[in-house]
Amino acid sequence: MNNFFGEGAAVILGLGEHRVGTCPMGTIGLGSCVALILHDRKRSLAGLAHIMLPESRGTTDRPGKFADTAMNVLLEEMARLGSTRFSITAIIVGGASMFEYSANSLNIGERNITAVRDLLQAQGIKIEYEEIGGKVGRSVYYWPEKGRLVVKRADGTCTEF
Numbered sequence: 001m002n003n004f005f006g007e008g009a010a011v012i013l014g015l016g017e018h019r020v021g022t023c024p025m026g027t028i029g030l031g032s033c034v035a036l037i038l039h040d041r042k043r044s045l046a047g048l049a050h051i052m053l054p055e056s057r058g059t060t061d062r063p064g065k066f067a068d069t070a071m072n073v074l075l076e077e078m079a080r081l082g083s084t085r086f087s088i089t090a091i092i093v094g095g096a097s098m099f100e101y102s103a104n105s106l107n108i109g110e111r112n113i114t115a116v117r118d119l120l121q122a123q124g125i126k127i128e129y130e131e132i133g134g135k136v137g138r139s140v141y142y143w144p145e146k147g148r149l150v151v152k153r154a155d156g157t158c159t160e161f
Contacts, residue, residue, distance in 0.1 A: 010141065018049040018064030020077040026141035030094035032109035034067070034116055034132070035140040037091040038074050038125070039147060040083040046144035047074035051094075053108065054115035067115035071123070089128040090120050091161075093140045093151055096133060109133065129161050 010024035015033065019025050022043075027035050027050040038047040049063075049070035056066035063069035078088065095113035113132050120127060129149065131138070137154040149161040 013048060013050050013064070015050055016052050016062045016065030018047065018070055018073055020045070020047040020074060020081065022046075022144050024141065024143045026139065028139040030138045030140065031096050031098040032094070032112060034092060034094040034109075034112040035138075036067070036070055036074070036116055037093075037140070037142055037149070038078060038088050039091065039128070039142075039144060040078060040087045041089075041147055042087050043082055044145045045078060045081055045083060046142060047078050048140075048142060049074055051112055051116065054111045067112060067119055071116070071119045075123070085123055085125060088125055090125050091128055091142075091149060092116055092120075092130040092132055093149075094132060094138055096135055096137060098135065098137065131159060 010026055011019050013019055013027040022045055025048045027048065034051045036049045036051055051067050051070050052065045054067045056069045060069060063073040095109035097107065097109050131151050139152045141150040151159045
């Protein structure tokens, strides 16, 4: 648990981790990775996953690591706490192209963004806000109770939504 912006303890997730709850949460060091936040404002409940890759291809040991399994686990855990797909909106942050030499060959950031968007569309979940792509890494902090998002970029700039 970390304290950020003087607003109490927060859960900070690492690569491939996910969390569902009402407490403040965040993740640092997003490059080509994507932070997927699903939020149910009625319940002040959110799920956050630090997605590293677009698809699991049958791997299930770390569901937060892949777009397809992260989406499923967040929705399942939120449903257990009373959320429905119709009460959930999404926020997407990250998916940068960090290295020029791999931009044309691997393009993991863009593939992660596309996978997350496609999965959200298939579930009928509206994207409320996104800050994606580019060439700058980001860190994300989210307060489910307030629906407050802070994105800190590696270039020193900061956005609040």
